[in-house]
Amino acid sequence: xxEQQSSSDLVEGLAARLAEAVETRTAISSLAGERxxxxxxxxxxxxxxxxxxxxxxxTIVAAKLGLTSRAKQEQxxxxxxxxxxxxxxxxxxxxxxxxxxxxxxxxxxxxIALITSRDLEGPVGLHDVLAATEAxxxxxxxxxxxxxxxxxxxxxxxxxxxxxxxxxxxxxVPLGSIDLSLVGCVFExxxxxxxxxxxxxxxxxxxxxxxxxVRKLSERxxxxxxxxxxxxxxxxxxxxxxxxxxxxxxxxxxGSVGLSVx
Amino acid sequence: MTTAQQRAEAxxxxxxxxxxxxxxxxxxxxxxADDAYAVQTRFASMLLADGxSISGYKLGLTSKAMQQMxxxxxxxxxxxxxxxxxxxxxxASAFIQPKVEAEIALVxxxxxxxxxxxxxxxxxxxGGAVAAIEVVDSRIADWRIKLADTISDxxxxxxxxxxxxxxxxxFDLRLVGxxxxxxxxxxxxxxxxxxxxxxLTALAWLANTLARHDVTLEEGMFVMTGSLHxxxxxxxxxxxxxxxxxxxxxxxxxx
Numbered sequence: 001x002x003e004q005q006s007s008s009d010l011v012e013g014l015a016a017r018l019a020e021a022v023e024t025r026t027a028i029s030s031l032a033g034e035r036x037x038x039x040x041x042x043x044x045x046x047x048x049x050x051x052x053x054x055x056x057x058x059t060i061v062a063a064k065l066g067l068t069s070r071a072k073q074e075q076x077x078x079x080x081x082x083x084x085x086x087x088x089x090x091x092x093x094x095x096x097x098x099x100x101x102x103x104x105x106x107x108x109x110x111x112i113a114l115i116t117s118r119d120l121e122g123p124v125g126l127h128d129v130l131a132a133t134e135a136x137x138x139x140x141x142x143x144x145x146x147x148x149x150x151x152x153x154x155x156x157x158x159x160x161x162x163x164x165x166x167x168x169x170x171x172x173v174p175l176g177s178i179d180l181s182l183v184g185c186v187f188e189x190x191x192x193x194x195x196x197x198x199x200x201x202x203x204x205x206x207x208x209x210x211x212x213x214v215r216k217l218s219e220r221x222x223x224x225x226x227x228x229x230x231x232x233x234x235x236x237x238x239x240x241x242x243x244x245x246x247x248x249x250x251x252x253x254x255g256s257v258g259l260s261v262x
Numbered sequence: 263m264t265t266a267q268q269r270a271e272a273x274x275x276x277x278x279x280x281x282x283x284x285x286x287x288x289x290x291x292x293x294x295a296d297d298a299y300a301v302q303t304r305f306a307s308m309l310l311a312d313g314x315s316i317s318g319y320k321l322g323l324t325s326k327a328m329q330q331m332x333x334x335x336x337x338x339x340x341x342x343x344x345x346x347x348x349x350x351x352x353x354a355s356a357f358i359q360p361k362v363e364a365e366i367a368l369v370x371x372x373x374x375x376x377x378x379x380x381x382x383x384x385x386x387x388x389g390g391a392v393a394a395i396e397v398v399d400s401r402i403a404d405w406r407i408k409l410a411d412t413i414s415d416x417x418x419x420x421x422x423x424x425x426x427x428x429x430x431x432x433f434d435l436r437l438v439g440x441x442x443x444x445x446x447x448x449x450x451x452x453x454x455x456x457x458x459x460x461x462l463t464a465l466a467w468l469a470n471t472l473a474r475h476d477v478t479l480e481e482g483m484f485v486m487t488g489s490l491h492x493x494x495x496x497x498x499x500x501x502x503x504x505x506x507x508x509x510x511x512x513x514x515x516x517x
Contacts, residue, residue: 182507184439184453193326196453196490198439198507204448235451252437252453252507 010037015048018146018160025104027148032155039082042158043220049161050085058087061229062113062169064141066162067154068202068209068233078154081203081233083213084162090142092168097262100243103144103165108241108259109234110187110249112180112199112206113139113169116230120214121223129207129214132226135172136180136206138257140249141231142166143238167231170257181205184252185235190245195236206232264289266297270304273415276401280358283401287408295338298413299475305416306341314343317483318367319468320396322417323409324458324488332409337458337488339468340417348421354498354516357399357420362496362514363489364442364504366435366454366461367394367424370483374465376473384466387479390428391435391461393512395504396486397421398493422486425512435461439507440490445500452490461487 014031021028031037037045054060067073068081092098100106117134144165147156157163181200188194203209209232214224224230241247241261250256269286276283286301287293310316323329324337354360371389399420402411412418436455441448458464464487469479479485496502496516503513 179507181441182439182505184437184507186436186453186455193455193459196456198441198451198453200441200448201451250437252434252439 007041010035011041011044011048014045014159015052018045018049019052021146025102027104028146029148030152030156031159032153037155039155039158042155045159046084046161049159053087053089058089060085061088061091062086062167062231063213063224063228064162064164064167064231065209065213065233066157076154081209081212082154082158082162083216084164086164086167086231090164090166092166092259094168094170094257096168097260098142098166098241100241100261103142104146105144105150106165106241106261107143107238108247109141109143109238110185110236111139111141111231111234112183112202112251112254113137114206114210114230114232115172116224116226116228118226119223122214122218124211124214126205126208126211129210130175133175133207136175136178136254137172138170138249138251138255139231140168140247140257140259141234142241142259168257168259169229171255173254178253180207183254186250187236188248188250189239189241194239197235199235201235202233209233266300267304269301269414270308273301273305273401274308282358282403285402285406285408285411286414287410293410295409295413298410301414302340302416305414306343309343314345316341317344317347318342318485319479319483320417320419320422320486321458321464321468321488322412324464325456327492334409337464337467338409338413338417339471340413340419342419342422342484342486346419346421348423348514350423350514352397352421352423352514352516357397358401359405360397360399360420360496360516361493362502363396363398363491363493364440364452364506365394365396365486365489366438366457366506366509367392367422367484367486368461368465369428370479370481370485373478373481374469375478376470379466379469381460381462381466384462384469385431388431388462388465390430391509392428392484393425393504393506393509394486395423395502395512395514396489397496423512423514424484425510427510429509433508438509441505442491442494443503443505444494444496449494450491454490456490457488464488
């Protein structure tokens with residue numbers, strides 16, 4: 001077997017195992033713990049798993065970033081964020097309850113979602129992203145790692161589509177002159193305060209995180225088309241949620257979005 | 263048996279000499295919050311006798327994380343004296359083991375006295391909110407404080423720096439965002455709700471608690487409503503800045 005064939009088998013094999021974990025809602029242990037693979041190979045695995053989902057009828061509707069806070073990067077011993085893709089399978093409309101039976105070990109975190117109105121590609125910076133951003137919206141990202149106890153390496157979590165589980169986006173508002181780095185966020189679970197933050201918690205500015213994402217995509221020959229919805233990373237730590245729980249993320253100038261878990 | 267006066271004198275001496283003392287609760291593990299406020303009152307009286315005056319108050323232990331660490335469900339408070347209010351330049355040698363934290367200060371347009379002060383009543387007495395940084399410092403060695411230690415020690419006040427911009431409250435203080443930078447790097451972010459759920463609730467709690475000591479918050483006083491993030495160590499040469507949405511920036515430098 002030549003090296004290329006072996007690498008392609010690895011990618012397809014691991015993508016199949018992750019897809020099975022999603023379908024059967026069964027946590028697995030670290031893939032990188034069995035056989036080391038690079039972060040670049042992890043994105044190949046992510047692409048392969050996503051291609052399976054799309055072949056199965058899912059549509060990509062948003063992008064999401066992870067490890068966008070310095071604290072989380074230090075915790076993982078990495079200096080870079082990561083990205084994944086959200087499909088219509090992950091999407092909840094505001095007011096729609098999350099069926100926890102669909103997920104393995106859900107955790108919620110508050111985000112400021114960006115909606116673009118222009119194509120973005122190549123070596124873009126924060127201001128390019130702001131110029132291309134039409135609106136922002138309050139959002140909740142629901143993580144659901146396929147790795148037991150969220151115990152994973154960077155390559156694992158990239159392969160696992162950035163722990164994508166579900167998401168809900170509230171009412172969009174025009175970006176206008178809002179300084180996203182200063183926008184305050186209050187995150188509550190079952191009426192109790194669980195965290196506060198400002199937008200700068202996301203790589204200094206949520207648009208800076210999106211700029212990183214676009215540059216990263218261009219390394220793989222891709223871009224971000226106009227009309228994209230991006231969840232650029234959490235403002236606070238993630239909290240576990242289960243049946244009966246509700247979470248609310250409230251943002252100054254942007255509004256709030258909530259989710260209840262059934 | 264050590265008296266409240268003797269404990270206050272030990273803290274006063276530590277503040278003057280900048281030589282910290284062992285925790286009061288080491289010698290008396292049974293020391294209560296009430297015992298500690300009796301020490302605080304005497305410690306403050308000694309400073310007032312030196313010619314100082316009370317400019318405002320500070321709340322401490324206003325975050326759930328700090329309250330859990332201390333095993334309590336209420337914040338604590340202490341007076342802020344005129345000599346503790348600074349413009350942006352501070353001398354590190356004036357402190358023992360300083361840390362800094364960004365807070366929302368509220369300035370009173372009218373007197374406020376409990377009991378029965380609601381969050382709305384507190385809002386009506388407030389002229390505006392001000393971006394602020396508190397320097398906390400402890401006269402207790404290595405910050406080995408229990409609740410009674412920090413209360414006795416004027417709620418670990420070091421000093422305060424406030425913006426000169428007093429912003430009327432036509433927005434939700436809970437949601438006001440803040441980024442905190444040390445030497446140009448963002449090291450923490452937060453929002454107003456970190457202070458007891460709402461800085462105005464913190465003010466109402468203070469007014470109601472002070473009423474038990476027959477103390478009124480006077481017109482023109484300010485109240486530091488509690489940190490919006492975990493405190494950050496500082497020393498000589500450090501530049502600290504807090505940028506608040508709606509309230510603007512406030513900065514200090516330690517020489």
